Amino acid sequence: MAKDQSAEGGLRSIPALLERNVKEFGGRPAYREKEFGIWQSWTWAEAADEINALAMGLLALGIERGDHVAIIGRNRPAHYWSMVAAQKCGAIPVPLYQDANAIEMEYVLEHSGARFIICGDQEQVDKVIEAQVRVQSAEHVLYVDKRGMRKYDHSRMNWYHDVQDEGRAGHARLEGELATRTAELDYDSTCVMLYTSGTTGKPKGVVLSNRNVIESARNSAEFDTLGAGEDVLAYLPMAWVGDYIFSVGQAYWTGFCVNCPESEDTMMTDLREIGPTYFFAPPRVFETLLTTVMIRMEDAGRLKKRLFDHFMAHARRVGPAILDGKPVSGGDKLKYRLGDLLVYGPLKNTLGFSRVRVGYTAGEAIGPEIFDFYRSLGINLKQLYGQTEATVFITVQPDGEVRPDTVGVPAPGVELRIDDTGEVFYRSPGTFVEYYKNPDSTASTKDPEGWVATGDAGFIEEDTGHLRIIDRAKDVGKMADGSMFAPKYVENKLKFYPNILEAVVHGAGRDMCTAFLNIDLNAVGNWAERNNISYASYQELAGHPQVMDMIQSHVEETNESVAQDPMLSGCQIHRFLVLHKELDADDGEMTRTRKVKRNVITDKFGDLIDALYTGKSEQYTETEVTYEDGRKGKIKATLEIRDARTFPTAHTQGVAAQ
Amino acid sequence: MTSQTAQETTQDTDSFVTPDGRTIGGVIMEMKNITLRFGGVVAIQDISFDIREGEIRAIIGPNGAGKSSMLNVISGFYVPQDGEVWYHGARRPRMRPYQVAEQGIARTFQNIALFDGMSVLDNIMTGRLTMMKSNMLQQALWFGKAEREENAHREQVEKVIDFLEIQNIRKTPVGRLPYGLKKRVELARALAAEPKLLLLDEPMAGMNVEEKEDMSRFILDVNDEFGTTIALIEHDMGVVMDLSDRVVVMDYGKKIGDGTPDEVRGNQAVIDAYLGVAHD
Numbered sequence: 047m048a049k050d051q052s053a054e055g056g057l058r059s060i061p062a063l064l065e066r067n068v069k070e071f072g073g074r075p076a077y078r079e080k081e082f083g084i085w086q087s088w089t090w091a092e093a094a095d096e097i098n099a100l101a102m103g104l105l106a107l108g109i110e111r112g113d114h115v116a117i118i119g120r121n122r123p124a125h126y127w128s129m130v131a132a133q134k135c136g137a138i139p140v141p142l143y144q145d146a147n148a149i150e151m152e153y154v155l156e157h158s159g160a161r162f163i164i165c166g167d168q169e170q171v172d173k174v175i176e177a178q179v180r181v182q183s184a185e186h187v188l189y190v191d192k193r194g195m196r197k198y199d200h201s202r203m204n205w206y207h208d209v210q211d212e213g214r215a216g217h218a219r220l221e222g223e224l225a226t227r228t229a230e231l232d233y234d235s236t237c238v239m240l241y242t243s244g245t246t247g248k249p250k251g252v253v254l255s256n257r258n259v260i261e262s263a264r265n266s267a268e269f270d271t272l273g274a275g276e277d278v279l280a281y282l283p284m285a286w287v288g289d290y291i292f293s294v295g296q297a298y299w300t301g302f303c304v305n306c307p308e309s310e311d312t313m314m315t316d317l318r319e320i321g322p323t324y325f326f327a328p329p330r331v332f333e334t335l336l337t338t339v340m341i342r343m344e345d346a347g348r349l350k351k352r353l354f355d356h357f358m359a360h361a362r363r364v365g366p367a368i369l370d371g372k373p374v375s376g377g378d379k380l381k382y383r384l385g386d387l388l389v390y391g392p393l394k395n396t397l398g399f400s401r402v403r404v405g406y407t408a409g410e411a412i413g414p415e416i417f418d419f420y421r422s423l424g425i426n427l428k429q430l431y432g433q434t435e436a437t438v439f440i441t442v443q444p445d446g447e448v449r450p451d452t453v454g455v456p457a458p459g460v461e462l463r464i465d466d467t468g469e470v471f472y473r474s475p476g477t478f479v480e481y482y483k484n485p486d487s488t489a490s491t492k493d494p495e496g497w498v499a500t501g502d503a504g505f506i507e508e509d510t511g512h513l514r515i516i517d518r519a520k521d522v523g524k525m526a527d528g529s530m531f532a533p534k535y536v537e538n539k540l541k542f543y544p545n546i547l548e549a550v551v552h553g554a555g556r557d558m559c560t561a562f563l564n565i566d567l568n569a570v571g572n573w574a575e576r577n578n579i580s581y582a583s584y585q586e587l588a589g590h591p592q593v594m595d596m597i598q599s600h601v602e603e604t605n606e607s608v609a610q611d612p613m614l615s616g617c618q619i620h621r622f623l624v625l626h627k628e629l630d631a632d633d634g635e636m637t638r639t640r641k642v643k644r645n646v647i648t649d650k651f652g653d654l655i656d657a658l659y660t661g662k663s664e665q666y667t668e669t670e671v672t673y674e675d676g677r678k679g680k681i682k683a684t685l686e687i688r689d690a691r692t693f694p695t696a697h698t699q700g701v702a703a704q
Numbered sequence: 705m706t707s708q709t710a711q712e713t714t715q716d717t718d719s720f721v722t723p724d725g726r727t728i729g730g731v732i733m734e735m736k737n738i739t740l741r742f743g744g745v746v747a748i749q750d751i752s753f754d755i756r757e758g759e760i761r762a763i764i765g766p767n768g769a770g771k772s773s774m775l776n777v778i779s780g781f782y783v784p785q786d787g788e789v790w791y792h793g794a795r796r797p798r799m800r801p802y803q804v805a806e807q808g809i810a811r812t813f814q815n816i817a818l819f820d821g822m823s824v825l826d827n828i829m830t831g832r833l834t835m836m837k838s839n840m841l842q843q844a845l846w847f848g849k850a851e852r853e854e855n856a857h858r859e860q861v862e863k864v865i866d867f868l869e870i871q872n873i874r875k876t877p878v879g880r881l882p883y884g885l886k887k888r889v890e891l892a893r894a895l896a897a898e899p900k901l902l903l904l905d906e907p908m909a910g911m912n913v914e915e916k917e918d919m920s921r922f923i924l925d926v927n928d929e930f931g932t933t934i935a936l937i938e939h940d941m942g943v944v945m946d947l948s949d950r951v952v953v954m955d956y957g958k959k960i961g962d963g964t965p966d967e968v969r970g971n972q973a974v975i976d977a978y979l980g981v982a983h984d
Contacts, residue, residue, distance in 0.1 A: 193925065
């Protein structure tokens with residue numbers, strides 16, 4: 047894409063980009079969705095037609111400039127079209143997390159004052175109706191999937207396709223108005239409003255302008271030379287800024303194709319069928335994939351298992367170097383090629399990564415072991431560091447300079463600054479406009495010169511210019527003896543073990559570190575099956591003595607590895623317990639993007655933390671849980687607490703936290 | 705959720721509108737004085753009831769009451785010694801199971817009867833077997849008509865898969881599925897036949913609460929979206945009372961109650977059968 051086509055070329059909004067794409071790549075696929083077992087596709091011209099019809103339908107329903115349009119549903123072309131249609135009408139799309147409950151939804155609907163709500167299906171409509179009782183602003187509800195909706199009161203509710211038909215029927219009447227409104231959009235008008243996941247409190251509405259989105263998309267697309275031929279799989283929550291940038295911003299800027307899976311459960315199959323060339327996932331997805339691979343290898347035949355182990359060891363040794371184009375001996379290269387033929391190639395194909403040219407992980411720090419696993423297979427997985435407030439990009443790893451312990455160099459157009467306390471600040475064309483209806487927060491986050499505080503502690507490496515993030519600035523602390531406490535560093539190491547799903551490390555201001563752990567029911571369940579261990583519930587499996595032994599060995603291995611780093615050696619886990627329930631967003635213990643809310647956990651499991659530090663060997667506890675249908679119940683359990691072996695600090699030059 | 709206001713009951717005395725806005729049509733099947741014996745055992749004794757178009761009709765009763773036998777009579781699998789089965793206004797002669805299927809009646813079984821070694825997709829495709837017109841040779845050669853026909857059938861099957869939300873197990877062998885999903889696949893196979901009358905033999909047996917809720921929703925959706933008439937046997941009283949429009953209660957092969965869930969709930973004979981009654 048040539049540079050002179052930027053703002054000066056008239057490309058000042060997403061609808062303007064759409065128009066250009068229709069002209070330039072009108073016949074190329076813009077969207078695909080698997081439905082009824084077949085990949086259905088829409089070209090840019092067809093997509094534009096769908097979007098126009100909906101936009102005119104919304105006009106007919108009385109949408110005004112500046113209205114907020116909430117969009118709730120899984121990744122489907124119709125939902126992406128809804129966002130662009132809203133923009134064409136001069137309204138502002140507000141995608142929401144589809145797994146949010148009615149109370150969370152109520153807050154965001156109320157706060158944004160959305161007049162129009164576009165729902166994916168009956169489930170979302172039900173939640174909206176529940177919230178609507180108290181939210182006055184909501185006027186019209188549209189739904190995409192008709193199923194089960196026949197008996198609802200339709201006085202203020204419409205089927206998405208009926209609205210489109212109405213728009214098409216009235217095109218002669220509505221076209222003029224739509225063209226006027228679309229032409230009014232400029233570089234500084236609001237493009238989208240996205241709610242933060244709310245690790246530390248109520249979600250905030252981040253207002254992003256067309257400038258933010260388009261410049262970020264352009265810079266990042268040029269950084270990785272993305273072209274119109276890319277394929278991406280859109281499967282991450284639409285409410286997340288990452289999905290907006292990849293599936294809308296970059297897709298519209300470069301004209302590549304967005305593929306939507308058939309359902310949430312078929313993501314793995316769809317990934318394999320599409321074989322994306324550009325792939326984006328939070329560490330969680332890579333962890334889950336790795337766990338699946340490991341479980342399946344455990345069940346594989348002896349020969350296959352030995353082949354896998356042998357070649358993976360080789361890949362770990364030379365794979366990353368080969369990927370970075372560093373010199374490697376001829377023998378190693380030959381063996382790697384053989385491994386590619388026998389193991390890496392088929393494995394990548396199974397995972398759906400055969401065609402990946404650029405892969406990114408972000409959202410949270412990824413465990414170095416997990417990161418290296420994928421890179422050693424020859425997948426160009428890189429890290430980036432970003433935020434909703436920055437329209438994703440703050441730092442990115444350039445090809446050939448990828449390391450697990452840094453998050454890369456400042457993205458094009460981004461300035462970085464580290465203040466005296468170690469907190470990272472940035473300023474960029476992607477810097478958000480404001481928090482909606484929250485000038486105080488805006489002022490405390492963004493100073494008058496445009497510098498934004500990230501809330502993360504980090505430093506810039508002098509020789510390479512790469513940024514290294516230590517932890518959330520709030521989470522990094524000191525232990526009682528003054529040594530550094532960086533919980534996430536240890537947690538990520540623990541989570542590398544397929545058996546461990548989640549870990550929460552405590553230790554700020556204490557004389558030792560302790561941990562809560564969650565087992566991964568898939569991995570441990572599979573192991574239990576192979577070892578003839580019967581169990582009736584998650585709780586029973588989690589408390590099984592053999593499971594405890596296994597987890598203990600993982601904790602001790604982690605300690606051994608943590609001890610290698612002189613700076614963080616104090617973070618070794620002295621005592622741990624395996625929680626009786628999985629940490630869950632429905633119980634408020636995690637955000638919808640599955641980040642642990644530390645303060646909630648500290649409050650909720652205070653008795654268990656006390657037990658960890660008072661030397662008890664078991665502790666009785668009761669915990670309130672929310673079931674899927676909203677009822678509440680209590681789980682009672684007596685948890686075993688174990689001591690883990692710790693190791694003396696190594697005096698080699700270690701790797702600092704990431 | 706607000707339901708649409710019930711329309712005025714139409715002139716046709718045969719049909720009426722339920723409180724939630726569905727139209728229940730005239731009688732499509734009528735059982736007249738059915739008696740079924742196995743040697744000396746009388747499984748069903750002189751039972752009569754009808755099934756109306758578009759309704760969800762439940763048959764309940766304690767163990768051994770003869771419910772499954774009744775369903776087998778409806779599906780034509782058992783032929784009663786006495787009594788008549790009337791379907792669409794005509795007395796039904798003795799028929800083979802495939803002929804019953806061709807008449808638009810499909811069923812599921814209490815003990816799942818699927819092909820374990822076949823994929824979910826293939827299992828559901830068997831539901832459309834009676835509609836396939838190409839012969840074995842054409843199918844083996846996969847040429848012309850056979851190919852077109854299978855594509856058309858596959859399309860219909862995919863709609864059912866989408867409806868029951870089992871896309872993720874499309875290619876999984878049925879033998880590897882958990883019980884609750886197998887039940888759903890069985891329902892899918894029955895639906896693939898596009899039945900007018902769907903017979904469900906204990907669709908919720910052995911399920912946990914969540915699976916029961918899912919299954920209830922599917923049953924209601926099938927009835928609502930396709931207008932399929934449903935006759936079901938079920939043990940879970942809560943489910944029966946929530947789902948069905950009318951209930952037949954059986955005990956020891958006899959009919960002891962028939963009516964709306966509320967009427968049946970207040971019936972003394974039904975209460976006695978379920979809660980037991982003191983014997984002198």
